[in-house]
Amino acid sequence: MEPANQNTIIGEILEPFTDSLTPESARKFANLKVKPSVQARVDELAAKANEGELSDAERQEYETFVHVGSIFALLKARAKKVTSDLSSA
Secondary structure, three states, X not given: OOOOOHHHHHHHHHHHHHHOOOHHHHHHHHOOOOOHHHHHXXXXXXXXXXXXXXXXXXXXXXXXXXXXXXXXXXXXXXXXXXXXXXXXX
């Protein structure tokens, strides 16, 4: 059996959360956006990463943003699927 990738593992762990979404909470979650100050920091770190100018602390911070962002994106995708499934039902 092939090892599961990170997104598959996270998705399986988060399944009980998404299964418990109500239609209203799914719509709200699907429309959540990152705070502008957080997005600005991610953009700043991304630019520095592209230039190879991150310090060790910044690299760790950026990797954390990327990891948490992946989880956030998976949750939003699942919430959007719930709202989509409800629309087509």
